[in-house]
Amino acid sequence: MSVQAIAWSPSGAVRIVDQRALPEARIERDLESGEAVADAIRTLQVRGAPLIGIAAAMGLVAGTRELRAAPREGFLARLHELAALLGAARPTAVNLRWALDRMVRVAAATPGGGAAVWERLQAEATDIWEEDRAMCRRIGEAGLPLVPDGAKVLTHCNAGALATGGIGTALAPIYLAHDAGRRVEVFVDETRPVLQGARLTAWELVHAGIPCTVIADGAAGSLMRQAKVDLVIVGADRIATNGDFANKIGTYSLAVLALHHGVPFYCAAPSSTIDVALADGGGIPIEQRAPDEVKRVAGRLVAPAEAGALNPAFDVTPARYVTAFLTDRGLEHPPFRDGTQR
Ligand code: MRU
Numbered sequence: 078m079s080v081q082a083i084a085w086s087p088s089g090a091v092r093i094v095d096q097r098a099l100p101e102a103r104i105e106r107d108l109e110s111g112e113a114v115a116d117a118i119r120t121l122q123v124r125g126a127p128l129i130g131i132a133a134a135m136g137l138v139a140g141t142r143e144l145r146a147a148p149r150e151g152f153l154a155r156l157h158e159l160a161a162l163l164g165a166a167r168p169t170a171v172n173l174r175w176a177l178d179r180m181v182r183v184a185a186a187t188p189g190g191g192a193a194v195w196e197r198l199q200a201e202a203t204d205i206w207e208e209d210r211a212m213c214r215r216i217g218e219a220g221l222p223l224v225p226d227g228a229k230v231l232t233h234c235n236a237g238a239l240a241t242g243g244i245g246t247a248l249a250p251i252y253l254a255h256d257a258g259r260r261v262e263v264f265v266d267e268t269r270p271v272l273q274g275a276r277l278t279a280w281e282l283v284h285a286g287i288p289c290t291v292i293a294d295g296a297a298g299s300l301m302r303q304a305k306v307d308l309v310i311v312g313a314d315r316i317a318t319n320g321d322f323a324n325k326i327g328t329y330s331l332a333v334l335a336l337h338h339g340v341p342f343y344c345a346a347p348s349s350t351i352d353v354a355l356a357d358g359g360g361i362p363i364e365q366r367a368p369d370e371v372k373r374v375a376g377r378l379v380a381p382a383e384a385g386a387l388n389p390a391f392d393v394t395p396a397r398y399v400t401a402f403l404t405d406r407g408l409e410h411p412p413f414r415d416g417t418q419r
Pocket residue numbers: 124125126127170233234235236237240241245246247273311312313314324325326390
């Protein structure tokens with residue numbers, strides 16, 4: 078059983094699992110306002126491309142609850158203000174922009190005052206979440222033949238249930254293989270600097286009873302050289318139409334290593350992660366996070382305070398390194414002519 082990363086609270090707030098606290102503690106937080114959701118996205122309480130989009134859509138709903146009695150113009154003005162705030166929270170995952178644009182479009186097309194538009198938006202945010210859950214399952218089904226009994230899969234960062242509205246993207250075929258009774262071993266890159274692999278992927282796999290082994294990021298090449306890895310599956314934050322894609326920093330190194338060692342390398346993502354406006358990976362905005370994330374481990378300084386640090390949160394892997402893309406439409410190869418964005 079995979080974990081559920083997001084829900085509506087009974088009062089209509091956005092209920093999240095605060096991912097900063099894992100794996101020590103599973104803390105749920107109810108985010109009552111759009112500002113609180115934007116802050117949760119910025120500070121990685123909620124993270125992972127699909128989940129960021131879902132949380133932002135739900136944040137628009139939670140953040141406009143009090144304006145239901147407002148006339149249409151006042152309601153829409155506040156909605157646009159919140160959409161701008163949420164859209165600026167993180168730059169790389171296109172799912173954030175995609176979900177917010179969809180919500181704003183739906184609001185514009187819904188007649189009536191605040192109450193009517195709000196109700197329509199609540200249904201739309203729930204649809205975005207449920208569609209993501211369904212896309213995760215289809216990604217899993219598409220990837221299931223790649224994970225036979227005894228498979229050893231390596232993954233990076235967290236592209237599991239904690240990053241989506243369902244069973245994840247990169248982890249979806251692993252969950253379904255496990256459910257089908259196949260023995261699967263997962264090597265989990267710890268994923269410095271903030272350890273989404275060690276803290277989150279390992280936590281959700283252990284929770285689901287799937288054997289996993291955390292490795293230092295630098296260990297992946299050596300394992301591949303010893304033929305201990307059958308395939309690599311990673312997620313994506315944005316895929317350009319030519320198949321170049323952004324994912325957690327370190328993904329590119331992994332792709333180069335996989336090609337060098339003849340290990341198949343798959344990128345799993347819902348079609349909402351395909352940016353149809355982008356020809357190649359050169360145009361993907363890469364988030365630069367605080368240097369302190371690199372210089373500290375679990376809050377403790379592990380480098381001289383005076384040392385500089387670079388902290389790009391993502392890198393771009395050129396399409397030629399990808400064996401195939403696992404999307405909700407099946408096993409795909411670029412060019413991608415359509416996402417769900419039109
Ligand atoms: O900084 P994060 O933790 O949001 O980065 C997440 C990733 O890089 C994931 O691999 C990606 O968003 C895909 S999640 C299904």
